[in-house]
Amino acid sequence: MQPVQDPHPTEASARHRVVVIGSGFGGLFATRALKRADVDVTLIARTTSHLFQPLLYQVATGILSEGEIAPATRELLRRQRNATTVLGDVTDIDLKARTVTSDSLGRTAVTSYDTLIVSAGAGQSYFGNDQFARYAPGMKDIDDALELRGLILGSFEQAELAALRGDRQGAARLMSFVVVGAGPTGVEMAGQIAELSRRTLKADFRRIDPTMSQITLLDAAPQVLPAFGERLGEIAQRRLRKMGVQVQLGAKVVDIDATGIEVEDVAGEQKGYRRRIEAVAKVWAAGVQASPLGGILARQSGAEVDRSGRIKVNPDLTLPGHPEVFVLGDMIALDNLPGVAQVAIQGGKFAAKQIKHRLAGRPTDPAFHYFDKGSMATVSRFSAVASVGRLRFGGFIAWLLWLVIHLFYLIGFKSRITTLLHWLISFLGRGRAERVITEQQVFAREAIERLGAAHQPHLP
Numbered sequence: 414m415q416p417v418q419d420p421h422p423t424e425a426s427a428r429h430r431v432v433v434i435g436s437g438f439g440g441l442f443a444t445r446a447l448k449r450a451d452v453d454v455t456l457i458a459r460t461t462s463h464l465f466q467p468l469l470y471q472v473a474t475g476i477l478s479e480g481e482i483a484p485a486t487r488e489l490l491r492r493q494r495n496a497t498t499v500l501g502d503v504t505d506i507d508l509k510a511r512t513v514t515s516d517s518l519g520r521t522a523v524t525s526y527d528t529l530i531v532s533a534g535a536g537q538s539y540f541g542n543d544q545f546a547r548y549a550p551g552m553k554d555i556d557d558a559l560e561l562r563g564l565i566l567g568s569f570e571q572a573e574l575a576a577l578r579g580d581r582q583g584a585a586r587l588m589s590f591v592v593v594g595a596g597p598t599g600v601e602m603a604g605q606i607a608e609l610s611r612r613t614l615k616a617d618f619r620r621i622d623p624t625m626s627q628i629t630l631l632d633a634a635p636q637v638l639p640a641f642g643e644r645l646g647e648i649a650q651r652r653l654r655k656m657g658v659q660v661q662l663g664a665k666v667v668d669i670d671a672t673g674i675e676v677e678d679v680a681g682e683q684k685g686y687r688r689r690i691e692a693v694a695k696v697w698a699a700g701v702q703a704s705p706l707g708g709i710l711a712r713q714s715g716a717e718v719d720r721s722g723r724i725k726v727n728p729d730l731t732l733p734g735h736p737e738v739f740v741l742g743d744m745i746a747l748d749n750l751p752g753v754a755q756v757a758i759q760g761g762k763f764a765a766k767q768i769k770h771r772l773a774g775r776p777t778d779p780a781f782h783y784f785d786k787g788s789m790a791t792v793s794r795f796s797a798v799a800s801v802g803r804l805r806f807g808g809f810i811a812w813l814l815w816l817v818i819h820l821f822y823l824i825g826f827k828s829r830i831t832t833l834l835h836w837l838i839s840f841l842g843r844g845r846a847e848r849v850i851t852e853q854q855v856f857a858r859e860a861i862e863r864l865g866a867a868h869q870p871h872l873p
């Protein structure tokens with residue numbers, strides 16, 4: 414099959430061609446920062462939207478719709494005349510030929526670049542136990558969030574049916590939720606499942622009592638939110654306990670199946686003790702693995718990758734031996750920078766600045782300096798923890814700060830207005846506006862996996 418035409422072929426364009434891989438934080442902010450540069454930018458991404466990952470858990474628990482946290486990239490860039498958006502899954506990068514190969518529905522496109530910016534993010538890591546994914550979906554994209562929404566809300570429906578049949582044990586298993594990983598995503602997810610069951614669904618069923626749901630948050634680490642320090646970890650843990658979440662620390666997951674999860678204690682008197690938690694709905698919020706595109710870059714350039722697949726880049730975010738290639742965000746291993754949005758955003762702006770300086774013949778910055786604006790995690794409505802500079806605080810003020818910052822960074826005026834409206838419904842009232850679930854949300858991934866190589870969607 415003939416590859417699709419390069420959107421900015423050399424003959425047609427005398428301008429410098431920048432190809433950006435990924436429409437997440439790094440890719441989008443790099444592209445936007447090149448708005449006034451004398452370059453042609455081609456942004457290639459496997460989705461048509463820019464995903465605001467920090468609010469995925471609110472899509473999974475019915476507070477927000479997917480459109481609110483994932484506006485169309487094409488719309489976001491419609492006024493940027495020098496930017497072209499191309500839908501495609503990047504399958505190869507040729508550093509020698511300076512081309513990027515992408516695929517969309519069986520059609521291949523080869524795009525040439527003068528400068529390449531790679532910001533393809535990270536996926537979920539099951540620490541070598543990929544079979545766990547079948548029973549404990551992770552939360553990295555819209556598909557994951559909708560699958561989890563279907564799984565969580567569907568479990569209550571199935572529990573009601575089980576109770577109707579007189580199967581009390583089955584109902585209890587369906588009303589048992591386990592979240593693996595006590596980092597920000599796990600804490601937020603456990604807190605939201607607790608609020609969903611204790612507040613939103615409280616009076617909606619006739620045979621089950623959703624407030625009796627068992628919610629367990631597991632982690633092999635000795636504390637909740639380790640990156641936030643001991644005090645904030647304790648604040649978050651206390652709040653979770655108050656909401657009825659069972660926090661089990663020093664507990665490593667050793668096996669997962671359709672109806673439960675096997676856990677081994679890794680510390681304390683019970684060390685080595687194995688036990689089982691009966692639960693149909695499990696959420697995996699532990700571990701990340703950088704995009705496999707990092708491996709492709711490393712093999713060709715000789716750059717090192719760490720255990721999480723992140724590339725050891727030069728201090729100026731370029732690939733060793735390839736000053737024309739910048740790598741950003743969750744894909745880089747540099748100075749222990751965390752995998753957070755600001756690292757990708759600031760990295761994107763930095764890369765764009767270097768490109769502009771190079772083209773203008775001005776000196777470039779030898780190193781990227783990350784400015785840590787702080788981090789925060791919500792536990793429940795009206796309760797969050799925040800770490801800003803030397804300040805560490807938790808409670809309502811932290812939650813208000815979280816609210817304002819997330820509204821500020823959420824992209825698009827429309828999204829901000831509807832998000833605020835949905836937050837009013839959920840935080841001041843008991844409701845959740847996005848409770849639609851479908852069979853396809855829950856079972857599509859399994860069906861696609863079963864099809865295996867036979868699943869080759871393509872245009873006729």
Ligand SMILES: Cc1cc2nc3c(=O)[nH]c(=O)nc-3n(C[C@H](O)[C@H](O)[C@H](O)COP(=O)(O)OP(=O)(O)OC[C@H]3O[C@@H](n4cnc5c(N)ncnc54)[C@H](O)[C@@H]3O)c2cc1C
Binds near residue numbers: 459503533744
């Ligand atoms: C559930 C969750 C909650 C989070 N909460 C917070 C938070 O509260 N605060 C915070 O600072 N950070 C948070 N993060 C982390 C933050 O979202 C990431 O650090 C940030 O998104 C990294 O930006 P990036 O550009 O490197 O990657 P991403 O934003 O992940 O973007 C990657 C892009 O590359 C595309 N892509 C991937 N592979 C390919 C391919 N082969 N071909 C084409 N396109 C490809 C993807 O579709 C996507 O558009 C959270 C992450 C998750 C998953």
